[in-house]
Amino acid sequence: MIFAIFIAAAIVVIFAAIQLNKYGDVISQKSTWSGAMVGTLLIGGATSLPELTTSLTAVYIDNADIAVGNMLGSNVFNVLILMIFDFIYRKQKVFNTVDQSTHVPIAYTGLIMTALLAVSLLWQNTPDLFNVGMEMYLLVAIYIIVMRKAGEPEEEAEEPTSSLTLNQGVTRFIIAALIVFAAGSALAIYGDLIAKETGMNASFVGSFLIAASTSLPELVTVLAAFRIMNYSLAIGSILGSNLFNLQLLVVTDFFYRKDAILNVAAQSNVTVALLGFVMIALTIFALQRISVKRVFTYAIPSSVTVILYFVASYIMF
Template sequence: MTMLLPWLELAACALAIAFAGPVLTRYGDVIARLTGLSRSWVGLVLLATATSLPELFTGISAVTVANAPNIAVGDALGACVFNLLILVVLDALTRDEPIYRKIDQGHILTAGFGIILIGFVGAFILLSRETPGLHLFQVSAFTPVIIVLYIVAIRAAFVYERRTPRMPVDDGPAVEISLREAILRYALAAAVVVVAGTLLPFVGIEIADAMGWQRSFVGTLLIAAVTTLPEFVVAVSALRLGATDMAVANLLGSNLFDVLILAIDDLADLDGPLLSTVSPVHAITAFAAVIMSGIFVVALLFRPTSRFFGFVGWVGLSLLMVYVLSSYTIFLSGE
């Protein structure tokens, strides 16, 4: 029973997050329609921020209360990999043609900034092991750089949206609630995500101790999988709404925010600097996310037409292969 209890707690958190996901999508779409914003912008900023709240509160809890920095870093970087893996599912669910032929090529901008941010973190994880003096008090030198790069990325996406006029979102049934009520319901769903996300690092530590697993592995795979549930549910829900660009923007925007979370975690970690105290195996996760982002960019430019067995193409197989190989390496090498 002692071994079973952490898994039950994990299931409860997962159910709470899965329940809140469709609500976030529904009212995010309502907000887009009421404000005239594009679905891509809503997905990139509004939905991405809300669905990344589990990673944010998991990371803060891990470094402040649970004293588990490996879970914090593993969760944030593992979530980046999982977000890109969700693209495989979205492509499989898009039965008429590959999803990369349906979405706006403007996503390359967000993916490119994701490559820069995630690659920078991976390099700094390795560099901080060799040059431990790259910090001021307990804050890593990478933290202000990450914050600036994130602001630049969001600003660039905003400018791109303004340069690319789009029709306002007005399809679907008439909206019968006010903008204030939509924002309130959106915030309530986000609160459910916050509570569940705050509990996750403690559940992860219990599972790691009960199963004898390495905390780097638990943070990167197990906790990251659960905290990515909002992105998964929101992306699938948006796809069913016909808002394919909002689904993809949510995933790519979440990756940007997940890297920003590492900077926030570093500020909250009084025993830091954060990246100097974690296992170097997390660099494998970061570079796997960079490679997967590169595959996405190639797919969006090439626009493949063929798929094996009618639902998976070379893009999906490549993304899946990178994920499996990186996960296996982390399992063997984690600390």
């Protein structure tokens, strides 16, 4: 029964995430926001909703490792998704075709935030205010500053191609987001039950198994964006989702009233944080490097990222 509900929830999430991408593209066409901004702020936030439910559930059952590991692991899995598609579509040289002005600052922000979390996890005795780690307040401050600057509209809007109006696109986007929230939450909860029956440790379950389940909306969103060749939307949705996940970690820490949550989380979460740092650094390299002619050379960052992920998974398992 648990497996049946899990599969049913996965099917619903796939359908809803496709609609999320579709109506996000309508908003991009009919508003002054670019595809990168729609991906970063709207789709990135909406597809992160299952992670929030999973981590809050972990807080409720007093499992800090699943709560923290889910957020960090989801970010790692998100980058893996992007790099796998980049490798599959390597002949298109995706990272060389998008505008860097939006994506690079967001990527660097994710890099800094992940480094901050890694240091806090290593420290394990960071100062707190109202049982919320000081690093969490820094995450919020950084996010607000960067998003205010990145959210400025572009001077030229994309030529509309959809028959839907902006209001229709926004309304249907919200409906799809609510469906993702409900079905994605069920996916996370029943994924957790399945994982517990296997007897695996909490850090691995949170960082890899549950994180992969809650990242299903991002997977479908990126797939849909690549199929319509809206690469900026795909990259923006992943980078934006990662930043939003870290803000959800702040919310998780707020509800974990015993102590600052990173002071309680196991040291094994440091491995995931460091893996995320390296994978984001490789993404930044792929975005900023000079265009290369050889497909083999272009695919090196994505290939290294995929290998690193599976090596780290094996080590933690």
